[in-house]
Amino acid sequence: MELPASPLSFVVRRHAAELISPAAPTPRELKSLSDIDDQQGLRYLMPTIMFYPKNPKMGNTNPASVIREALAKVLVYYHPLAGRIKEGSDRKLMVDCTAEGVMFIEAEANVTLEQFGNMLCPPFPCMEELLCNVPDSGGIIGSPLVRIQVTRLLCGGFIFTSQIFHTMCDGTGGAQFLIALGEMAQGALEPSVSPLWHRELLNARDPPCVTFSHPEYLDAVDIEANHMISATCEMADKSFFFGPAEMSSLRRLVSKNLQTCSNFELITAFLWRSRTIALQPNPEEDTHLMFFVNARGKFNPPIPVGYYGNCIVLPCVVSKAGDICNQSLEHALELVMKAKSIVTEEYVRSTTDLMVVKGRPHFKTDHLTFIVSNVTRCGFNKVNFGWGEAIYGGFPNDDQDLPGVYSVYMPATNDNGESGIVVIIGLPINAMVMFEKELINVI
Known part of the structure; x- marks a missing residue:
């Protein structure tokens, strides 16, 4: 909605x-x-x-x-x-x-x-x-x-x-x-x-040893070509609520063998596919989906409670735009679930080693990259200064340094008192019209 x-x-x-x-x-x-x-x-x-x-x-x-x-x-x-x-x-x-x-x-x-x-x-x-x-x-x-x-x-x-x-x-x-x-x-x-x-x-190992491919990070030769949607387009930011009714509509599109997917995985696959269709890219262009994963529990022993530094990695899915647009939602969903499953302690170690080997590079932010940050479980809405918990707690907008690339998921309650997830997404105005049509057709 x-x-x-x-x-x-x-x-x-x-x-x-x-x-x-x-x-x-x-x-x-x-x-x-x-x-x-x-x-x-x-x-x-x-x-x-x-x-x-x-x-x-x-x-x-x-x-x-x-x-x-x-x-x-x-x-x-x-x-x-x-x-x-x-x-x-x-x-x-x-x-x-x-x-x-x-x-x-x-x-x-x-x-x-x-x-x-x-x-x-x-x-x-x-x-x-x-x-x-x-x-x-x-x-x-x-x-x-x-x-x-x-x-x-x-x-x-x-x-x-x-x-x-x-x-x-x-x-x-x-x-x-x-x-x-x-x-x-x-x-x-x-x-x-x-x-x-x-x-x-x-910190990186000594010596560093990059054991995974990391398409999420730029090579030095790509930096000049790394451009965002907003560089040439007038943008629109909008929020969409995914509650029980919306999730039920999405799950009807998924076969039994994929019903174990999380709401995050399903929403992400749906948004990635709808966004790609709305942008109308060349079918042969690569589109990248990346999402931050909290890796604290991936370690043995786990990262200790109270650690407040960054313990996130950014697994990346790469697919031809035509495949994402023309194949079913299940195709995108399987790619998302596979990318999420590769995050292990070794994957995190490989990322830290890459930072040292490649000079602490920036992740991709080109016009066909979609980055998702899920803060529904962080607890910003639980902050209480004595006036009670926040009636909204989260991010205020999409990332202003990366407009049109970043989408954030936050906990929310709709007017009917139903709990769900609010997603904010930025797109060029014409693409936003198409994106909304994709949502209306499904939800």
Whole structure:
């Protein structure tokens, strides 16, 4: 089901930006990031947004004041996030734990939560006003690693946004930090999950040994040809809800022997096929599907609970566009399931080794690449600062650095109270019309 975009506009008044440092002394040390952390494709700010209605139990308490104080306390435990990134030889990144602090802005907006609509879903309006946007002099190097803005609303509710450099945390790690921030805001003396650094667990072997093909990453000769859809097209972003009815319609297209597939696999196969049809590519062109997989449980022993670095890999499916368009949904589904199944500890080790051998390359983002990030299980919607859990918690839009390439899956509840998944997708306007027709024909 397509979800309507909000025509809402409003004004945000920001207070002066502040740097919030740890509330107690922290170790001054230089900590290396892992060889998964510092790949080129993760050197950007990962945004999240949470909406909170007024809670009468909190009275007139200012959420910005509560969160500001809690932030200083939680940074004692997550002190590397208060440091600054340095780059060493071979583009290796490390964190100088300077305790300089994270960026924080308090703000007010002349809008109520109700004006955002009954069902909160991306793309959200006026995101440039809701994010803690401050000028950067050097990108990731030497900049605050976390930016937070708390925007109070006329109704007594508020909007919390964060941006964390992806090199520091994946979705699971970022949510762990924000959940801990919420716990401290509620009066906890320490986080319920102790944060662990241990980035050496995801470093390349010595000597490195790449044992899998990794079509998801660019060769040096391909970098100049790596272009995005949005380079020449006017884009449209839309959200679509997949609840019980939509999933039932999709599963009717799948034979018994594939009914063991997960909802993620089925939605991904369907979107990949529909998107490819909508783009009308040359049938002989290669189309790439990539999706982030949390590999914490793939290790023996597993990566320990509390690890908040990147433990994600990006398996890639390559197929001729004509095969994806002309063959059944089951064909695409089988490719997705096979790609997901190859993620093992050895696959992760092969990826880390590739980073060192190939100079920490960027993953593909060309016009026939579709990248999926599933954050339905990360827990952003569980962040609670004392006003209750977020009524929406997740990403605010598709990736603004990779428009038209990236799609994000987030947990949501529709107007009927049914739980499901909201998917945001960006396409050229003409392709979006065709994409929606594909969805209507099936769902």
